[in-house]
Amino acid sequence: MPLIRSGVTTDALDVNDLRSAVESPTAGAVTCFIGQIRDHDPEADGVVTGIDYTHHPDADALMGPIVTRVLERLDPDGGARVSAVHRVGHLDVGELALVVCVATAHRRQAFDVCEAVVEAIKSELPIWKQQFEATGRQVWSNLGVNS
Template sequence: MPVLAAHVTDAPLDLPALLTAVEDARSGAVVNFVGRIRDHDPEAAGEVVAIDYTAHPDAPRLIGEIAGRVAADLDPAGEARIAVAHRIGRLAVGDLALVACVASPHRALAFAVCAELVEAVKRDLPIWKQQFEADGRQVWSNLGLADA
């Protein structure tokens, strides 16, 4: 399965470009996930107005490795095509934070790969977020300190 695009970037995410990257004549299904900044979060006491994502320096390399691992685990025949991008920096409510696109000959494979790709990126990519609330409060999450 080719991983056609895997990026960590401070530029706005381009969903149409990622969809175009995975499409081909063999693909009968294209599944995408778009994660956006929302105005609330269970970890926030008030209204969320922005999130600042900070990435480990290895994150740009690791996102490709994560996508490759998901591909190897779920699509050993190599039929699906993957594109994934995570944005870093300060994002406002409504901005795209994570986009994953998977094309394959059949929908079941595309759905399975896309779902696992999103979970793996959220779980394994070293990106931390600082939420900014309307009242000025700031909350960090994804620091990996819960069991420390």
């Protein structure tokens, strides 16, 4: 179960670098999820201008085990190769927040593993977002706190 790269960073995410990291002669499929900041949200009163991602100090160390648990479940033969990195700090609309790339022998498994890794990261990784709107309103996601 090769977990090639995982973690949390303040640096801009490079999709090509993360994709290249998982490529292998055994891979017939490479799937990438690219999560980027959008200008709207159901919780927003108006236009979203950016997001601040705040993380628990252990978030970087927790990313690997989160991905590994998915691989143990969906890749029992150990052929999948995964890179998954979440960006933290302030991100403007259009910037990349999460990139997950998965290489497997066949497309179905690549899609399944990629989706499961994204969902696990979104539900388990201790990262919170403060959304900024053009009106000046700020909303912490999933915390019910507005300022």
